[in-house]
Amino acid sequence: EPEVTQTPSHQVTQMGQEVILRCVPISNHLYFYWYRQILGQKVEFLVSFYNNEISEKSEIFDDQFSVERPDGSNFTLKIRSTKLEDSAMYFCASSVSGALSYNEQFFGPGTRLTVL
Amino acid sequence: AQKITQTQPGMFVQEKEAVTLDCTYDTSDPSYGLFWYKQPSSGEMIFLIYQGSYDQQNATEGRYSLNFQKARKSANLVISASQLGDSAMYFCAMREQGRRALTFGSGTRLQVQP
Numbered sequence: 001e002p003e004v005t006q007t008p009s010h011q012v013t014q015m016g017q018e019v020i021l022r023c024v025p026i027s028n029h030l031y032f033y034w035y036r037q038i039l040g041q042k043v044e045f046l047v048s049f050y051n052n053e054i055s056e057k058s059e060i061f062d063d064q065f066s067v068e069r070p071d072g073s074n075f076t077l078k079i080r081s082t083k084l085e086d087s088a089m090y091f092c093a094s095s096v097s098g099a100l101s102y103n104e105q106f107f108g109p110g111t112r113l114t115v116l
Numbered sequence: 117a118q119k120i121t122q123t124q125p126g127m128f129v130q131e132k133e134a135v136t137l138d139c140t141y142d143t144s145d146p147s148y149g150l151f152w153y154k155q156p157s158s159g160e161m162i163f164l165i166y167q168g169s170y171d172q173q174n175a176t177e178g179r180y181s182l183n184f185q186k187a188r189k190s191a192n193l194v195i196s197a198s199q200l201g202d203s204a205m206y207f208c209a210m211r212e213q214g215r216r217a218l219t220f221g222s223g224t225r226l227q228v229q230p
Contacts, residue, residue, distance in 0.1 A: 031216065033216065033217075033218075035218075041222070042207070042220045042221060042222045042223060043161070043207060043209075043218075043220040044220070045217035045218060045219065048216035048217065050216075055216055056215060056216040056217055058217065089159060091161060093161075104151075104163050104166060105151075105163070105218060106163065107153070107160065107161035107162075107163075108160075109158075109159065109160045110159050110160065110161075112159075
């Protein structure tokens, strides 16, 4: 069964450093998403991406964040200058369509980011 | 205001019994979708079940069913014949028409006891 994959599974970085989190969505999916979950809290939407542009973003997704689809398979989230409060699990997700009816978002296993 | 409310931070159930996890939502949009995800201790998010706002029947997927009461704005997850492997966090989520984002509740931690 096809699945979303994410690398690395765990990333440790120093405050102020740039990190890039990588995702390979399911191959025939067209919509891509990033969510984050701070330890013990709810899952929060960051951004959605379709047709090589951001289609929606949350207040959390400020200028420190960017997303890119550098080739036909990868989808990346970059945090330019990490802060302690960026420590969280970051989930990538993908879906076949953006239509509301039965638009299941398949989640990857997550990347745990720890900012020291 | 919270769009998704899960009032049960933790629940216990005996193996083989049924359990209901509560979820209420708030939207003025007539068209929306409701989702339940399971998050085991390993951390991944596993899709369980979906209910569209215009669906006439309650959704079912194997041992999972969704008790959808539109007028009350509730979408409770029912797990029948609980198994030890059902022990996990369960998140209710909503997606509104015209939006891409899933909005999640705070989750319910279910523990199935032998």
